[in-house]
Amino acid sequence: MNLPVSRNPVTQTDAKLVARLKKLVGAPGVLTTPTQLRPYAYDQCWLSIAAAAAGKPLSRPDVVVRPESAKQVSGILELANHRTIPVTPWGGGSGVQGAANADRGGIVIDLRRMNRVRSIDRTSMTATVEAGTLGLDFEKRLNRRGLTFTHLPASIHVATIGGCLAARGSGVISTKYGKIEDHVLSLEAVLPTGEVINTMAVPRHAMGPELTQLFIGSEGTLGVITAARVKIRTQPEARLFRAFTFRRLADGLAAGREIMVTGLRPAAMRLYDRNSAAKVLAEAVKTAIKPQPTLLMTFEGDHPDLTRLEAGKAGKICRAVRGQDLGALPARQWWDNRYVFYYPPYHPKLPMIWGTVDVVMDYARAMGVYRAMCSALKPLAKKHGLVLTPHFSHWYEWGVMLYARCRVHHPPADYEKAVALHDLYFKTALDAALEAGAVLNDHHGVGVRCAPYMERQLGGSFEVLRRIKSALDPNNIMCPGKLALGQASTRRRKSGSARRRSAR
Numbered sequence: 001m002n003l004p005v006s007r008n009p010v011t012q013t014d015a016k017l018v019a020r021l022k023k024l025v026g027a028p029g030v031l032t033t034p035t036q037l038r039p040y041a042y043d044q045c046w047l048s049i050a051a052a053a054a055g056k057p058l059s060r061p062d063v064v065v066r067p068e069s070a071k072q073v074s075g076i077l078e079l080a081n082h083r084t085i086p087v088t089p090w091g092g093g094s095g096v097q098g099a100a101n102a103d104r105g106g107i108v109i110d111l112r113r114m115n116r117v118r119s120i121d122r123t124s125m126t127a128t129v130e131a132g133t134l135g136l137d138f139e140k141r142l143n144r145r146g147l148t149f150t151h152l153p154a155s156i157h158v159a160t161i162g163g164c165l166a167a168r169g170s171g172v173i174s175t176k177y178g179k180i181e182d183h184v185l186s187l188e189a190v191l192p193t194g195e196v197i198n199t200m201a202v203p204r205h206a207m208g209p210e211l212t213q214l215f216i217g218s219e220g221t222l223g224v225i226t227a228a229r230v231k232i233r234t235q236p237e238a239r240l241f242r243a244f245t246f247r248r249l250a251d252g253l254a255a256g257r258e259i260m261v262t263g264l265r266p267a268a269m270r271l272y273d274r275n276s277a278a279k280v281l282a283e284a285v286k287t288a289i290k291p292q293p294t295l296l297m298t299f300e301g302d303h304p305d306l307t308r309l310e311a312g313k314a315g316k317i318c319r320a321v322r323g324q325d326l327g328a329l330p331a332r333q334w335w336d337n338r339y340v341f342y343y344p345p346y347h348p349k350l351p352m353i354w355g356t357v358d359v360v361m362d363y364a365r366a367m368g369v370y371r372a373m374c375s376a377l378k379p380l381a382k383k384h385g386l387v388l389t390p391h392f393s394h395w396y397e398w399g400v401m402l403y404a405r406c407r408v409h410h411p412p413a414d415y416e417k418a419v420a421l422h423d424l425y426f427k428t429a430l431d432a433a434l435e436a437g438a439v440l441n442d443h444h445g446v447g448v449r450c451a452p453y454m455e456r457q458l459g460g461s462f463e464v465l466r467r468i469k470s471a472l473d474p475n476n477i478m479c480p481g482k483l484a485l486g487q488a489s490t491r492r493r494k495s496g497s498a499r500r501r502s503a504r
């Protein structure tokens with residue numbers, strides 16, 4: 001995968017810079033030794049992990065700074081901007097696209113000392129939380145008060161609230177409560193030039209464009225998010241589970257669509273195809289699962305009678321397309337194990353190649369996208385033993401996400417060849433899905449892996465993003481090259497050369 005070309009001067013850790021940073025955040029908050037920098041050498045993208053293992057880390061910070069306040073972040077950015085030093089924010093480093101890698105060196109800002117819950121407003125049901133707070137810590141603090149944050153990513157043990165916002169993430173119960181962008185009311189952020197800003201206090205206003213959303217998904221390119229005011233709720237009174245199998249995946253998809261378009265809202269809904277039911281679901285639940293398309297649903301709410309009614313109506317929809325009722329157990333067991341399969345001893349390890357191809361599309365295209373991706377990857381399955389286990393999750397009124405997990409258990413031992421195989425399956429799957437009408441992606445962000453697709457996906461609006469970036473970050477210090485920003489767009493390059501030709 002081609003990394004963006006460096007333009008900014010990569011800083012050498014110099015005594016003067018380190019002294020200034022220590023003055024800003026205190027000596028214990030500045031890390032410079034190889035041992036101290038090692039944890040920042042890779043995020044959870046397979047490309048990052050493989051590169052680090054091969055002694056070619058994609059992330060090479062010169063210095064890591066651990067601020068405790070927005071004021072300290074502001075001081076760091078002012079200094080970096082003055083000296084044109086690349087800056088990369090670091091949340092939990094759990095991203096899977098290589099976004100948090102400091103691939104041009106410079107300063108990494110580790111936000112995890114900014115981990116306070118500044119306030120909880122039980123009347124408005126909101127909390128103001130600092131960006132470096134780990135998802136699980138925030139959830140535990142709320143749970144102690146009978147409250148919950150309904151953004152629960154599978155990476156909750158390691159991801160920060162700021163990282164979830166910056167990567168525009170989603171959680172396992174997003175089908176009922178929405179993605180992270182639906183949870184946030186307002187943000188405190190530090191601009192690349194050091195100004196601390198607060199966005200409008202509520203997201204439903206008509207005072208111009210909603211600027212909070214500009215920072216959601218910006219992956220550190222437009223500044224550092226330091227705190228957010230988010231929606232919270234009381235823990236639900238009732239939680240119910242349902243599971244169904246279908247003869248055909250299309251029947252399960254039709255049932256899921258009908259559930260969503262008729263206004264029912266399972267908290268989680270996951271439709272596994274035959275292969276993933278046999279290989280993934282069967283591993284996650286103790287109940288015997290047949291290799292058949294399988295739909296798991298979780299319903300929850302504050303009114304147990306309404307929750308029962310909702311689950312009952314959804315069951316009726318499944319039976320109407322000849323779904324076979326498996327009862328509650330498989331879905332309950334999946335719920336109980338919903339995080340464990342991402343962590344040791346179950347998580348994938350080198351030399352295996354792994355990664356998810358995440359696309360989202362409307363219902364009209366969903367089956368077509370699934371078929372296109374499966375058939376495009378067939379030759380790679382035959383030749384390289386690629387195992388594809390897709391499921392549909394994160395449902396909307398208009399469409400659904402396809403979460404296609406890919407694994408090659410016995411890849412080439414040679415690093416370059418393994419990377420080439422990774423890139424080949426990723427490009428093959430994505431090109432097929434995009435050709436069939438999907439959009440890249442639902443919630444895993446851009447990082448290094450998807451940067452080459454930015455312009456293709458955003459079309460003419462990519463230029464708008466480029467202009468916003470250069471207005472906010474004139475010296476291009478924030479994650480230069482990420483989101484494919486900070487390099488001339490092909491559109492511009494083309495029109496530039498066309499202008500030069502006509503001038504001649």
Ligand SMILES: Cc1cc2nc3c(=O)[nH]c(=O)nc-3n(C[C@H](O)[C@H](O)[C@H](O)COP(=O)(O)OP(=O)(O)OC[C@H]3O[C@@H](n4cnc5c(N)ncnc54)[C@H](O)[C@@H]3O)c2cc1C
Binds near residue numbers: 099100153167169
């Ligand atoms: C096992 C596992 C399961 C996962 N499950 C999910 C899931 O269910 N849902 C999901 O959405 N993702 C999931 N992910 C991906 C990952 O956890 C998310 O992308 C998460 O949002 C990253 O948060 P982080 O704090 O680790 O951010 P990082 O990985 O540290 O950073 C991600 C990006 O955000 C930027 N950034 C971080 N903090 C800030 C800040 N305060 N201000 C500005 N920019 C910032 C970084 O520079 C980088 O560009 C999973 C990953 C793993 C390894």
